[in-house]
Amino acid sequence: MECQECHQRPATLHFTQVVNGQKNEIYVCEVCAKEKGYMSYPTDGYSLHDLLTGLFNLDSAGVSSSHQKAFQDVQELECPTCNMTFSEFKRIGKFGCADCYETFAAELDPIFRRVHSGNTVHQGKIPKRQGSNLHVKKQLEQYKAQLQSLIEQEAFEKAAEVRDKIKELQKIADSTDKEAGDDA
């Protein structure tokens, strides 16, 4: 089997990950495993510090020169809000402000995968006040999925109820969007 990342080297490593609630089977070569942050935790005791200091050593031997070039460019990324550079971020292991997440976005998935067992997307709490739009959006998504499955089951009466709920919520979503627009 070939590596699913580079499609060049043979896949010598196999990982099973539960990412954002979904099970993924991953077949990669050792080089890509290191590079993409698929390497799993050591099985014996480790500390947060070990994890952090090991966090950014992704540029090990075997990375091609073109990768090295790209790596250089990445180091020069700088957050416009707090002036944190990517190389400084790697050195201290801390973000400087909320906007750093946006600035370094393209580089963060491998790091998060490594620290959070393969996960890159938040699944938990939404702020009560700030996130009221998000709450509505999430609820809408749930209802829409529910509607779909009810239609497939031909449970049309129930589907109609859910459709009404969606219309109701959509009104709320549209009005808050408009308010936000008026604000700007």
Next chain:
Amino acid sequence: MTLQRFMDDAISPWMREDAQDSDIVISSRIRLARNFADAVFPVIADSSELEKIREFFQKEYAHQSFETYDDFEFVSIRDLTAVEKLVLVEKHLISPLLARKPESAAALISQNEQVSIMVNEEDHIRIQLYYPGFQLTKALEKAFALDDWLEEKINYAYDEKRGYLTACPTNVGTGMRASVMMHLPALAMTKQMNQMIPAINQLGLVVRGIYGEGSESIGNLFQISNQITLGKSEGDIVADLQGVVKQLIEHERNARKYILKQSRENLEDRIFRSYGILKYSRIMESKEAARCLSNVRLGVDLNIIDTVSRNAMNELTVLIQPGFLQHYAKNTLSPKERDILRASLIRKRLGEED
């Protein structure tokens, strides 16, 4: 004079309540990391930016109340003496990191010492909440309520994809660290603890010994907490932790039964020897004290010793630390002086129990 009371009582009021499984789980804690959306993180913020945040908290939350948490006490770290800082750290009311950050670091502490909101630690805000015994679900529920209360006035750094944005990549997402402190003497005696730690680690949980190096623990106290904060909801993280803690409780109970059955005399001898050392020693190092307290606590839990309360054990565990000793002495103490005072305080406290 609330600060004085925080200083004088070794045992926090919330610890006195009896709770589920408190023979094995000493306390449950939820910690949430939060940041302001429009301020740079404390790691790189300059002093005027940090001071603005400290002042905001003082103005908005000092002496405010939320639900059962009456009259929050606002404590600025720069106003504390070295010993006062040490005592608050030993009581887990502030973190060692916060104590080391004099500039504009602060904490809001509830009167019953159950809630502490740290300001300008690694993140702008760290909400920390304790419950006695094994009560993680309750602690999470209350922590969420406190979080919502703060959010009424604060725009949090939050992103739909990444969740709560934190200074350290290890906290992003939920920003939550859930943990329990467990007393596991029988698992340690039967040498099962070291075998279990790797398996627990594989489930994305961390085991840390308290008062020891790494996963070694002198007083058989272990902290179990979640490693992962991204990609799993707070409820799921807590549920997974609870699952492991339940198993550990069961294993510990079985190991206690096994030791009682196999070698009751040896166990009783060990427990009463420790009790004797605590009751009659004149010089006591902290390691010896921690070891003996663990044995006596086990004796209390197994009804082998019925003249000492669990509260006395909790109190002594905090009391025998360097900060508290020096607070009692109203003086800085050499290690030798500390060992003498430690022995005398333990004798006195156990004398009250008889």
